[in-house]
Amino acid sequence: MQTTIPEIGKTIKELRSRLGLTLDQVGERSGCTPGFLSQVERNKAVPSITTLQALAEALGVHVIDLFRDEVHRTRLVRDDSCESFRFEGSTTTYSLLSAKFSYGGMAAFRMTMMPADQALPTDEARSHPGEEFFYIIKGVLRVRIADCFYDLYSGDSAYFRSTTRHCLENRSNQPVVFLSLITPSIF
Secondary structure (H helix, E strand, O other), rough: OEEEEOOOOHHHHHHHHHHOOHHHHHHHHHOHHHHHHHHHHHHOOOHHHHHHHHHHHOOOHHHHHHHHHOOOOOOOOOOOHOOOOOOOOOOEEEEEEOOOOOOOOOOEOOOEEEEHHHHOOOOOOOOOOOOOEEEEEEEEEEEEEEOOEEEEOOOOOOOOOEOOOEEHHHEOOOOEEEEEEEOOOOO
């Protein structure tokens, strides 16, 4: 089952307004530019999960609070009943593989990223506490880590400290499917 999350920007803007914070203040706290935050709030740009983590911390909430009730806790995940979600305008579908959502530990996703020309502008390069691991199942994923670009093909993997600025791209005309493990868990 896939859920499209159409208004995550609206939720972020409501929380920011409720706290009386400006785009500049949330940008400074989260490491995002005010222009990018404005685009996210208007659903004109799509944040990554790690950007959502930074925004949640800047707003004093947990990432799961930004989703309202669209994403549910899962104890066992079977291939034919995997909960998936994507943000409206995004090329990326996140399929939750973690056995349960708990603060700390690890988050596991099967991610499907469509070609970039099919979506709104994507996330800025980010850094955050923890580590990340990607294993490419199908397609070619371009990973930027610091100032280096790596094209990862089926069977390739990358493991790095996510304190280094990084971003992901599908520059091909085919979907990319990959396994993503992130520590600490952001749900």
